Amino acid sequence: MEALFQALLGGLILGLVYIAIAVGLTIIFGTLRLVNFAHGAFYAIGAYVGLVIAQNLGVGWAFVAAPIAVALFAVLLDRLVLRSFYDKAPTAQLLVTFGIALVVEESLRLIFGATTQQYKMPDALQGSATLGPITYPAYRLLFGAGVIVMLALLWLFIERTNYGLLVRAGIRDRIMVQLLGGNIRQASTVIFTLGAAVAGLVGAAATPIYGIDPATGFAFLVPSFVVVVVGGLGSFWGAVLGGLLIGELQSLTNLAYAPASQVVIYLCMALVLLFRPQGLLGESEVIRQS
C-alpha cells in the first residue's frame, strides 16, 4: 500500500516535469506551427546553468539565472535559425530542430563531461515530510508544488492577461489578429521564449531529483512529445491530462513490472494515435495542418 502511494506520488512529480516541457511544446506548436525537437535542449541548458550557479552562488540564484539564460538562448535560436523554418514542412522542422538538439547536447558534453551530475539542496530542504502513511523527500514535494504554481501562473497568463488573449486568438487565426492591429509576431516570440524559460526553470529545479547529463534533455523530450500527442497537439489541458496519465502510467508500471516502464508510454501513444489521432483533448482540425 505504501509502495503504491510512493509510486503515485512519484508518477505525479514525473508527470509534472513532462507537463512543464509539454506545455511549452504545445503552445509553440499552437502559435507558430513549429514542431520543436530542440525543446529538450532548453531543459538541459537550464539544468546545467542551474548546476553551475547553484554550486557557485547558491540555489536561489540558480532558479533565477536558469530561465533567463534559456530565454536568451531561445531568442537567439529563434532569430538565427528557427524563424526561417516556421513555414516549412513539418519534416524540415523536425530535421533542423533535431540537429540543434544534437549540437546542444554535444556542446554540453564537451563543456561538462558525460557523467551525471547533481547539486545538493540546502539542508533545510534535505529532510523528509510525512504525508499520511508515507514519508517523502521534502524537496520533491516542494518541487511538485512549485511546478503546479508555475503552471497555474502560466495558465493565468494565457487565460487572464491581454497578452495571453492575443496568443490564444493567434492560435486560431493569425490573419484576423493582424487585421485588428495585433502584433502577432511579437506575441509569438514572447510565447516561444516563455515556453523555453519554463523548460529551463524546470530543468534547474529538477536536477536535484533526476540529476543531469548531456542526454537528459532528449531523454525528457521524447516522453514529453508522447504527452503532447496523447493529450492533443496544441491543447494546454491536453498536455496536463497527458502528462499526468503518462507520468502515472510510467511510475505504476515501474512498480508492477519495472522493465516495461519505458515502453508502456509508447504503447499508450500508439494506441491513442491509432484510435484517436487528434489526441484525447485535441481538435481534429489541427492534425491536418501538421
Add this chain to the structure above:
Amino acid sequence: MMGPSNEAGPAARERGGVLARDLRFAALCAIGIALFPFILHPLGGYSTLATQIAIVSVASIGFNLLLGYAGTLSYGHAMFYGGGGYVAAILILRTMPDHPNVWLAVLGAMLVTMLIALLVGALTVRLYGIYFALLTLAFGQMVYFVVEQAKDWTNGDDGLQALPNAILPIGPWHIDLTAHLPSMNLGVFGDLGELRVWYVFAGIVLLLVLIFFRALTRSQFGEVLDAIRENEQRSTLIGFNAAAYRLAAFTISGALTGLAGALRALYDGSVPIDALSIDRSGSFVIYTVVGGVQTIFGPVAGTAVIMFLENVLSAKTPAWRLIEGLIFVSVIVFLPRGVFGILKRPEKNPRALFARSLRLPTEEPDPLLKPAAEGHRAGPMSIIETFKLGKFFGHFGAVRDVDFRVEPGELRAVIGPNGAGKTTFFNLISGTTAPTTGTIDYKGRDVSRTSGTARVHLGIAKAFQTASLYSDQTVRQNCRLAALARIQGPFALQVFRRSYRLDDVEAIAERAMARLELLEVADTRAGDLSHGDKKRLDIAIALATQPQVLLLDEPVAGMSKDEARKTEALIRKLSTEMTVLIIEHDMEMVMGLSDTITVLHQGTVLATGTPAEIRDNPKVQEAYLGGHSETELAHP
C-alpha cells in the same frame, strides 16, 4: 493507326541508350567501391571501416527511400537494422552453429524485417510529419523492449556475442568471408592483404543494392512515389492509392535496412542491443541528410563521411560529435536544396526524348480515348444521381438533402452564390469528402463509400478550383502520370519496368495535351506555365484518366477574357464525348455552354432548368440579389 511497329525504331534506339547508361552506372559504382578502401587508407581509415561503411550504406539507402522518395521521416529504423542483426544472429546460433550459412541468415533476416515493416507500415503510413516520426519511434522502442526482455533468445542488454565465422556457400565452394585477400603492397594506399573477403562480398551487395535502387527510382514505382510526395491530393485523384505506395516503400526500406543489419552482425560477429536504439535510428537520419536525400549516392556519401569522422576524428578530438552535429545543421540550413532537392529534375529524360519522336495525333477519333459509355446522349439511365445527399461540418450543413440527376452526355453547370456548397458538392461526387447523409449513384451503382481513387478508375475525374499540378515536372510528365494510373491501376509494384515502355501511356498523354492545346508547352515545367495554361493542364490531367464524367471546378477563374473563351470552346468540344459537370461564376459562359443548370443556395438545390428557365426564375434572382425581387429594386 498507332501500333507498336511504328514506335519500334525510336523506342528500341532509346532502350539501347538506356542500357548503355545502366551499364556505365554499374561500372562506375563498381570502380568506386573497388577503389574506396585505398582512398580511405591514406586518410587514416582502416580496412574494417571500409567494410562497415559499405554495409551501413545499404541501410542508409533503404532509409532514403522513405525520407527522400516517400517524403516521410522515420525515427524507428533501428528496429529494422537491429532486428535484422538479431534475426541473423539467432538463426545462426540456433539452427546452424556448426555450418553458418550467410545466405540463409541474411534471407531470413530480410524476410522477418520485411514482415515487421509491413505490419508497422500498415499502422503508420496514413500519418504524416511528427505523428509518423513519433509512431515509428514508438514501435522502435517496443521492438527494443521486446528484444531486451526476451533474454533467453537475445541475451538481454549484453547482446549476442561470438558468432561463428560466417561461411558463404557458392556452388561447391564454401567461402570464408573472414579470410584475407592476398597480400600486395600498394604504397601509401596500404596493402591489399589488409582487406578480408568480407569487403568483396559487402561491396558486391552494395553494388547490387545501388543498381536496384537506381532502377527502382526510375521505374514506374519510383515515378509514382515522386508524384505522391510532390502532390498527394492530385495523385489520389488521378487514381493512385497513395497509402499502398507508401506502405510498399516502407516495406522495401525496412527490408534493405534489415539486410544491412544482418550483414553487420555477421561481419562483427556480434550484435549489441544498441543496434536497436534511438541513437541508431537517428544516425540514419544524419547519414542520409548530410549526403543529400533524393539522390542515389547521397546516403552512401553521407554514411562514409560521418562514419569516417566517427572513427578517425574521434581519436583526435572529443568534439567530433559536435562537428558532426554542426555539419548536419549546416546542411539543412544552408543547403536546403540538397536536403529537399527541388533542383534534381529535369534530367535528360529518356521518356521525353522518346516522346518527341512520336508523330502528333490527328483529329480522327482516337480509339484510345474511350468516350462516354454506351447510351451516350441517350438512354433512361442517369450517370450520376444523388439522393438526399448531405455534408455537415459540426452543425453546419454545407450540403443538405441534395437530389441531383445527370444524364449521360449532359453538360451540367452548378451555380450559386458564394458559400452555396458547390465545391463541397463536387468533393462529395469525386469522393474526396465522405457524405454525412444520403447516397451517390454512378451508373446506377451506389458509390458513396467508394474512395476517390477508386472512383477515378470507375470514370469520375476532377479538375480543381486551384490547379493541382506536379509543379516540378513537365506538362507531358503531368499527363503521363494520369495515363499511367489509368493503365496500371491504383497500385502496381513495378520496381523495374519504366513507364515509357507502356506504349499507351504516351499516346493517352499526348492526346490529352492535344485536346487542351498544350502540345507547344509539353516540355515546359508545369510550375513555369501561365495561369491559363495551368488551369488547362489540370483539365488535361483529368482527361488523361479517360473519364466518363469530368468535374470542372471554376475552369476559367482568373483567366483573361480571351483565354476564357478559348477554354470554353475546348470544354464544349470535350462535352461531346463525355458527361461534364462544371462550377462556374462566369455567367456568360454558363449560359452559353450548359444544357442544364442546377442552382445551389445555402447547401440545397434551389432550381434546376435550362439556361433560359434559370435566368427567368424569380427564386434564383432572389438568391443572387439578396431576398428582394427585381420590382422591389426598381421601385424602393
Add this chain to the structure above:
Amino acid sequence: MSAPAPSPSAVQTRLRVDAINTYYAESHVLRDVSLTIGAGETVALLGRNGVGKTTTLKSIVGWLKPRTGSVVLDGEELVGRDMMTIARMGISLVPEERRIFTNLTVAENLKIAQVTARKPGWTLDHVYEKFPRLRERLSHKGDEISGGEKQMLAIARALLQDVKVLLLDEPTEGLAPLIVREVENVVREIKATGITTLLVEQNLYSALAVADRCYIIDQGEIKFEGTPDQVRGDEELRRRYLHV
C-alpha cells in the same frame, strides 16, 4: 431615402485607390482598379461572385500586395505596409467569413479588439446598446452563436477601434432574410454616425439602399461609377454586370 450623392470632389478624400493591379500567383485578378472614398461617405462596390471585390479589399488592408498602383489614406501611402500597421492606421476590414475567434467567448472577441486598438472607438456600452443580442451572448464561445450574431460581433469588433475607414465584405451573405434586415439596419446606423464605409455586396438592394455612391466591378475592372439611382434606373447595366 437616397440623399443626393455628393461628388467625390465635394468632400475631403479619405481613401484613394489608384490603378492597382493585384495578382494571385500568376493570375491577374485586379486590373487598374481605382476608387475614391470621401470622408463620411458610404460607397458600395458591386459585382458578381469572383470578379475581384474581396481582392480589392485585401489589397487595401495589406493582405495582398498590389504589384503596381497605390492606396492612400489621408495622404499616407499604404502599399508596402503590413496588415498590422495598416489596421493601426485606422482601416478596419470585416472579412467575408467574419473570422470570429471560435475558441474565445464573445466577450473575449470584443476584448481583443480593444486590446489591439491604437485608439479606442466605441465604448462597450455603446456596442451593447447597438447590438443588444451580443450582451446576452457574452459568455458563449464564438462557435456557439448564430451567423447573424457572428456578423454583428465582427462589426462590433471593428467599431471598438478608432476606425477611419470601415471595409465591410458582404455583411449580409448567407444570412436568413430577417437577419439580413437587421444587418442592413446596423449598416444604416453606422452610416448615420458618419463613419466612412466601403461596402462590398452581392446583395444589390441592401447596398443601393444605403450607399451614397457605387462602383461596379467585373472581371477585375471597374466598369461603372455613379449613384444608386443610376444603377436602379439602368436595367441593362444590372443585367450585364450584376444579375445571373
